[in-house]
Amino acid sequence: MSEVDAIRRVIEDRVRALRDKDAAAAVAMLDPDIVAFEVAGPLQVPAAQATDVAATQAWLDSFDGPPEVEIEELAIHADGSVAFCHSLNRLSGVMADGRKIDLRMRSTLGLRKVGGAWKIVHAHTSVPR
Amino acid sequence: MSEVDAIRRVIEDRVRALRDKDAAAAVAMLDPDIVAFEVAGPLQVPAAQATDVAATQAWLDSFDGPPEVEIEELAIHADGSVAFCHSLNRLSGVMADGRKIDLRMRSTLGLRKVGGAWKIVHAHTSVPR
Numbered sequence: 001m002s003e004v005d006a007i008r009r010v011i012e013d014r015v016r017a018l019r020d021k022d023a024a025a026a027v028a029m030l031d032p033d034i035v036a037f038e039v040a041g042p043l044q045v046p047a048a049q050a051t052d053v054a055a056t057q058a059w060l061d062s063f064d065g066p067p068e069v070e071i072e073e074l075a076i077h078a079d080g081s082v083a084f085c086h087s088l089n090r091l092s093g094v095m096a097d098g099r100k101i102d103l104r105m106r107s108t109l110g111l112r113k114v115g116g117a118w119k120i121v122h123a124h125t126s127v128p129r
Numbered sequence: 130m131s132e133v134d135a136i137r138r139v140i141e142d143r144v145r146a147l148r149d150k151d152a153a154a155a156v157a158m159l160d161p162d163i164v165a166f167e168v169a170g171p172l173q174v175p176a177a178q179a180t181d182v183a184a185t186q187a188w189l190d191s192f193d194g195p196p197e198v199e200i201e202e203l204a205i206h207a208d209g210s211v212a213f214c215h216s217l218n219r220l221s222g223v224m225a226d227g228r229k230i231d232l233r234m235r236s237t238l239g240l241r242k243v244g245g246a247w248k249i250v251h252a253h254t255s256v257p258r
Contacts, residue, residue, distance in 0.1 A: 035204065035215055037235035041257030043217055044202075044235070073173075075164065077239060077250070080208035084239040086164055086251050088172055106166035106173070108237045108253040110206060110213040121206070122215050124237040126255030128170030 003078040003118075007085060007111060010118050011071060019066045023057035031112070031121040039105060039125050050123070067093040067101075081113040089125070103127070132207040132247075136214060136240060139247050140200060148195045152186035159249050160241070166253040168234060179252070196222040196230075210242040218254070232256065 001009075010029050017025035036050035037043070049055065060067065074087040085108070092102045110122030130138075139158050146154035165179035166172070178184065189196065203216040214237070221231045239251030 037215070037237070037255065037257075039258050043233060043257060075251075077211045077241060079211035082206045082208035082211050082213070084211070084213035084237075084251065086166070086239065086253065104172060106253060106255070108166070108213075108239070108251065110215065110237070112206060122204075122213065122237065124215065124235060124253050124255070126166065126235070126253070127258055128166075128172060129168050129256055129258075 003083065003113075004076045007076050007078055007083050007118055008074070010111070010120070011074070011085065011087075011109075015069045015071065018060065018069055021057070021060040021063070021066065023053045023060055026060075027051050027053050027056055029118070029120055030123075031114070031119040034120060035122045037124040037126070039103075039127055062096055063093045063101075064096045064098070065094055067091060071107075078111075083111040083113075083118065085109050085111075132212065132242075133205045136205050136207055136212050136247055137203070139240070139249070140203070140214070140216075140238075144198045144200065147189065147198055150186070150189040150192070150195065152182045152189055155189075156180050156182050156185055158247070159252075160243070163249060164251045166255070168232075168254050168256055191225055192222045192230075193225045193227070194223055196220060200236075207240075212240040212242075212247065214238050214240075 030051045034047050036045040038045050070090040072088045076085040089105045089107045108124040111118045112121050159180050165174040199219040201217045205214040218234045218236045237253040240247045
């Protein structure tokens with residue numbers, strides 16, 4: 001399997017983990033020291049918060065049914081132990097309170113291969129201002 | 130010079146080009162096919178627009194005095210011909226109409242080494258929603 005294929009699998013596994021509301025699996029591919037820039041403030045989300053399984057589970061459980069993430073225009077660049085990828089992501093679903101979510105975001109991920117496995121060490125997700 | 134140092138120099142050269150209002154130099158390190166996610170919409174800025182020297186010059190000239198970019202918490206990851214970096218950037222200056230700009234942004238860059246030179250093939254700049 002090429003490195004590009006390995007990274008595509010990480011992204012697919014993460015989408016599946018979110019859909020399955022499996023917070024532990026969704027967090028498993030995040031480096032504990034991840035530098036996370038998320039859609040909502042602050043400028044940078046502390047790594048401990050970004051990798052918090054309980055907080056991720058609470059967010060996933062706030063959906064009524066599965067949160068769906070569609071990855072569009074994915075491009076992956078990898079060499080040796082460093083990779084980055086970018087895509088346009090669509091997050092959709094229905095919240096437990098009945099509110100519908102349908103959000104298109106820009107996503108960039110930075111990855112490092114550590115002990116043979118690709119880990120997400122940087123995530124930048126945003127919507128235009 | 131290590132690859133990390135070479136990339137740091139690209140970023141410093143770009144800051145200097147912006148401060149000098151030298152659009153041609155600022156655009157020189159951008160790949161012609163750059164995938165650009167910018168602070169203001171749309172979701173993705175067409176590469177031809179992101180690398181347009183005249184449009185960049187017009188933006189730089191809309192400042193009264195130099196636009197200042199401070200790069201904070203810069204981290205660079207590089208291996209072989211692939212690299213990415215992220216930082217918190219502060220853009221400040223006074224516009225020609227007297228309006229003051231002081232904006233803190235998140236920045237992620239993806240780079241590829243092409244013909245011995247690092248080029249920015251992906252840029253993601255945002256503010257939290």
